[in-house]
Amino acid sequence: MTTAGLPRQECAVTVLGGPTAVIDIGGLRIVTDPTFDGASPHGYLTKTTGPAVSEDELGPVDVVLVSHDLHPDNLDERGRTFALAAPIVLTGPLSASRLGSPAIGLSCWTSHSLARADGDGELTVLAVPAIHGPEDGDRDADGHVNCEVTGFVLSGEELPTVYVSGDNASVGTVAEISLRVPDIDAAVLHAGAARVPTKFDGRPLSLDGHRTAAAAAVLGADIVIPAHYDGWTHFSEGLADIESAFREAGLSSLLRISNHGSWMPLRP
Structure with missing residues (x-):
């Protein structure tokens, strides 16, 4: 695939x-x-598959x-190089x-505005909280469970409002975000129930399938795109578990799943 193989979309998402x-x-x-490294060990974590599309195939990124930045399953070596070469x-x-x-640091509930390339004003990126482990997990010196993690909400005039969770295991945190931003249209939710035996007695560091479905119900979003459930050995649940949880909750119609590297519209 060349850069022409991933042409710009009007309003869509693809998970790589x-x-x-x-x-x-x-x-x-x-x-x-x-995360663009190939399959390889990264300390106590092991990557099993590379991305569906390489960084060179993405074309210009804004x-x-x-x-x-502290965990290689969210920012690996090639991913870090890619990020630091971006405009922002x-x-x-x-x-x-x-x-x-x-890099620009955003505290929770602060935002950064970007000029839209379509000429229709600005895209606002709002930083929102995330808890990377159990609600009762020990906090570090900065008050974070595991480490500082930031989620994001993207919004703009005549655009769908999109929530990207980051590594969050807390449905309560999702409820807080929903109260403050009640009009979320689409959500990219990190699932997979990541577990590391030495952390928090092996309890999940990210949403499991049932909590992903609960988060979707709390948000009231029309579209839910699961991510971060494959490609590393520390995920304890996969796509089948997510699909089963949504089916049991009666929310299967919200799920949008396609092969990695394929586009999914962000409008219903």
Whole structure:
């Protein structure tokens, strides 16, 4: 595939594998949590598959969103190089301080506006909270479970409002976001029930299937795109578990699933 194989879309998303998604919205191309390494060990985590589309095949990218920089399943070596070559990286304050330019740190509930390439005003990126582990997990010196993680809400005039969760395990946090941003149309939810035996007694560090379905119900979104459930050995649930949970909850009509690298519209 060449860059022509992933042409710009009017308003769509594709998941490339792991947490990495490409969102085309408002004339902008946005990449989330870039992970472009091939299958390989990364310390205590092991990557089993590379992305469906390489970084060289994406063409020009306008913005990179990094939920957190400390874990290689959300920012691996090639992903870090890719992010730092982008015009702008939006992330949390601690991640921005470690990444350096062109990263901009956004505290929760603060936003950054970007000029839309379609000429229709601005796209607003709002930073929202995430809890990367159990609600009762020990907090670090900065008050975070596991580490600082940032989710994002994208919005603009005549555009769908899109929530990207980052690695969040808390339905309560999703409820808080829904109360503050009650008109979310589409959600990219990190699922997979990631588990590391040495952390929090092996309890999930991200949403399992049932909590992904619960998060979808709380948000009231018309479209739910699961991500971050494959490509690494520490995921304890896969796509079949997510589909089963949504079916049991009567929410299967919300799920949008396609082969990695294939586009899904962000409008119903």
